[in-house]
Amino acid sequence: MDKKKIVFRRLKDEGFKITPQRAAIIDFLLDNGNHPSAEEIYKGIKTEYPMVSFSTVYNTLRVLERIGFIKSLNITENRVNFDPETYPHHHLYCERCGRIVDVQLDADISLLKNNTVKVNSYRIYLYGICLDCLRKEREKTV
Amino acid sequence: MDKKKIVFRRLKDEGFKITPQRAAIIDFLLDNGNHPSAEEIYKGIKTEYPMVSFSTVYNTLRVLERIGFIKSLNITENRVNFDPETYPHHHLYCERCGRIVDVQLDADISLLKNNTVKVNSYRIYLYGICLDCLRKEREKTV
DNA sequence: CTGTATGCAAAGGTTTTGCATCGGG
DNA sequence: CCCGATGCAAAACCTTTGCATACAG
Numbered sequence: 630m631d632k633k634k635i636v637f638r639r640l641k642d643e644g645f646k647i648t649p650q651r652a653a654i655i656d657f658l659l660d661n662g663n664h665p666s667a668e669e670i671y672k673g674i675k676t677e678y679p680m681v682s683f684s685t686v687y688n689t690l691r692v693l694e695r696i697g698f699i700k701s702l703n704i705t706e707n708r709v710n711f712d713p714e715t716y717p718h719h720h721l722y723c724e725r726c727g728r729i730v731d732v733q734l735d736a737d738i739s740l741l742k743n744n745t746v747k748v749n750s751y752r753i754y755l756y757g758i759c760l761d762c763l764r765k766e767r768e769k770t771v
Numbered sequence: 772m773d774k775k776k777i778v779f780r781r782l783k784d785e786g787f788k789i790t791p792q793r794a795a796i797i798d799f800l801l802d803n804g805n806h807p808s809a810e811e812i813y814k815g816i817k818t819e820y821p822m823v824s825f826s827t828v829y830n831t832l833r834v835l836e837r838i839g840f841i842k843s844l845n846i847t848e849n850r851v852n853f854d855p856e857t858y859p860h861h862h863l864y865c866e867r868c869g870r871i872v873d874v875q876l877d878a879d880i881s882l883l884k885n886n887t888v889k890v891n892s893y894r895i896y897l898y899g900i901c902l903d904c905l906r907k908e909r910e911k912t913v
Numbered sequence: 914c915t916g917t918a919t920g921c922a923a924a925g926g927t928t929t930t931g932c933a934t935c936g937g938g
Numbered sequence: 939c940c941c942g943a944t945g946c947a948a949a950a951c952c953t954t955t956g957c958a959t960a961c962a963g
Contacts (some may be wrong), residue, residue: 790962
């Protein structure tokens with residue numbers, strides 16, 4: 630996988646060390662394809678890679694966020710999920726199955742005249758039903 | 772304040788009791804004008820109204836959310852803030868002072884063709900600098 | 914009166930921290 | 939070699955829960 634090399638290089642460039650633990654976390658994020666929480670990453674790696682601790686997972690996630698490889702999602706309450714940034718997209722939280730799925734949006738957002746604030750970034754969180762759950766629903770009603 | 776009566780009526784209609792604690796929380800939310808967390812509400816009421824507990828605050832917030840008087844905000848990590856819903860608006864988190872300020876947006880959001888999901892609701896969170904902090908910055912540089 | 918709401922304290926879940934040790938560059 | 943990274947366990951933080959009591963309707 631090429632993305633991995635890019636991340637490694639960026640880590641080096643920013644003065645961060647590349648440790649086996651960090652490599653495992655990066656692999657997991659790239660292979661997994663969804664939006665794991667810190668705990669899911671920890672458990673996912675632990676099985677085939679037991680020498681990882683929670684503090685290392687959190688430390689690495691913070692580092693990966695700082696170099697711009699991942700973004701954190703506050704789409705659910707009281708738990709942060711992490712999103713490997715691969716292409717521009719937003720997210721939908723499925724109220725049926727609880728998964729977070731990628732969604733591509735046409736978003737045209739502009740401040741109304743009186744809002745004199747400076748916007749550096751923004752996040753759009755959708756809530757609804759994902760494709761899989763919609764399919765299951767259709768099958769039921771047939 | 773008239774809004775208060777409306778909330779009281781809605782509580783009654785939905786079969787919830789109106790207790791002094793709940794009244795105090797509603798007052799605080801209406802008078803305060805910003806977006807307090809559960810803890811801020813608890814502390815804000817406690818001073819002039821000592822007979823309130825954390826569980827009551829959380830219980831009441833859940834009730835107020837259910838009747839549609841407040842909405843929860845996940846704009847910051849690991850802490851939920853509550854927003855008395857008075858008029859349609861979105862929110863900006865000020866990365867300077869940490870406050871959450873109301874912002875009115877023209878938001879035109881549409882799913883791209885391939886996204887076959889069902890959207891029930893969405894949230895837009897802006898991150899940047901609020902008006903007050905922009906002003907302070909300007910004064911400094913002069 | 915009746916059942917919901919409250920207060921308290923304890924538990925639950927997630928994230929952070931302190932510190933000694935390890936190991937990547 | 940050195941300094942940052944790790945692991946462990948404990949702490950911090952926010953929220954929920956269980957249960958006996960209080961009180962709104």
